[in-house]
Amino acid sequence: MGITKSDKFTPEQNRLATIAKVLGHPARVAILQHLFKIESCICGDLVDEIGLAQPTISQHIKELKNLGIIKGNITGTSICYCINQEEWLSISETLSQFLSQKSNPAKECC
Amino acid sequence: MGITKSDKFTPEQNRLATIAKVLGHPARVAILQHLFKIESCICGDLVDEIGLAQPTISQHIKELKNLGIIKGNITGTSICYCINQEEWLSISETLSQFLSQKSNPAKECC
DNA sequence: TGTATTAATCGTAATATTGCAATATATTAA
DNA sequence: TTAATATATTGCAATATTACGATTAATACA
Numbered sequence: 001m002g003i004t005k006s007d008k009f010t011p012e013q014n015r016l017a018t019i020a021k022v023l024g025h026p027a028r029v030a031i032l033q034h035l036f037k038i039e040s041c042i043c044g045d046l047v048d049e050i051g052l053a054q055p056t057i058s059q060h061i062k063e064l065k066n067l068g069i070i071k072g073n074i075t076g077t078s079i080c081y082c083i084n085q086e087e088w089l090s091i092s093e094t095l096s097q098f099l100s101q102k103s104n105p106a107k108e109c110c
Numbered sequence: 111m112g113i114t115k116s117d118k119f120t121p122e123q124n125r126l127a128t129i130a131k132v133l134g135h136p137a138r139v140a141i142l143q144h145l146f147k148i149e150s151c152i153c154g155d156l157v158d159e160i161g162l163a164q165p166t167i168s169q170h171i172k173e174l175k176n177l178g179i180i181k182g183n184i185t186g187t188s189i190c191y192c193i194n195q196e197e198w199l200s201i202s203e204t205l206s207q208f209l210s211q212k213s214n215p216a217k218e219c220c
Numbered sequence: 221t222g223t224a225t226t227a228a229t230c231g232t233a234a235t236a237t238t239g240c241a242a243t244a245t246a247t248t249a250a
Numbered sequence: 251t252t253a254a255t256a257t258a259t260t261g262c263a264a265t266a267t268t269a270c271g272a273t274t275a276a277t278a279c280a
Contacts, residue, residue, distance in 0.1 A: 003266080017138070023134075024127050032211075043227090051118045055226070055272095060268095080219035101142075102146075103149075108151060111234040111268055140242085162238095164258090186248065188247095
């Protein structure tokens with residue numbers, strides 16, 4: 001039905017999935033990479049950098065902002081975005097912990 | 111349009127997004143967690159464990175298999191799934207590397 | 221004030237995802 | 251062979267996502 005039954009899962013599972021979902025689009029990955037690369041923060045050059053229309057970029061930015069992973073600051077007519085370090089660290093920690101899980105090869109079936 | 115313009119992005123960006131996308135559903139997170147937790151591999155108990163219908167679980171399993179993150183083995187009438195360690199390590203590495211990026215706080219704008 | 225610039229929002233079309241009932245397939249056991 | 255069991259596949263409905271043109275809102279500058 002296109003609707004995710006979040007109530008069937010633990011808060012941790014939902015949290016992990018929410019984070020991963022936001023990272024699950026190349027445009028958003030590209031935006032984050034660009035913000036990391038350009039030491040000084042960047043504004044709407046993201047539209048030029050990535051080849052998508054301005055409203056599309058704006059929409060992706062919104063999702064990253066919703067997750068708290070980036071933040072913006074108005075400077076004149078443009079807006080300067082950058083990584084929200086605290087949130088990035090927290091999110092990175094959460095996902096990395098999940099990724100660092102290891103299985104027991106001795107008990108494998110396949 | 112619901113269609114992602116993959117050609118606008120680097121292979122790395124697309125790869126990261128693809129991995130994250132697969133992890134971007136709580137049912138798939140739950141499946142992975144269960145496979146890690148149950149030391150011996152588990153079969154269709156996943157359907158009981160997670161409260162979704164059998165075809166739905168089967169579909170999620172398929173996506174995890176497509177990514178290569180899990181593998182299955184037929185034992186009688188049931189199928190035993192487990193983490194594909196090599197792939198998990200590789201994927202984990204790829205994502206972790208992305209997550210370990212740090213921004214320069216001195217050059218922040220916001 | 222008016223105009224230019226930048227970015228957000230709205231509306232909408234195209235496509236993707238999620239979930240499940242029904243069905244198909246495959247294996248085991250009788 | 252037939253029945254039972256376990257899983258995959260198909261088909262479909264509901265919802266979500268992606269993308270963009272048009273518009274709006276906000277600021278800067280003349």
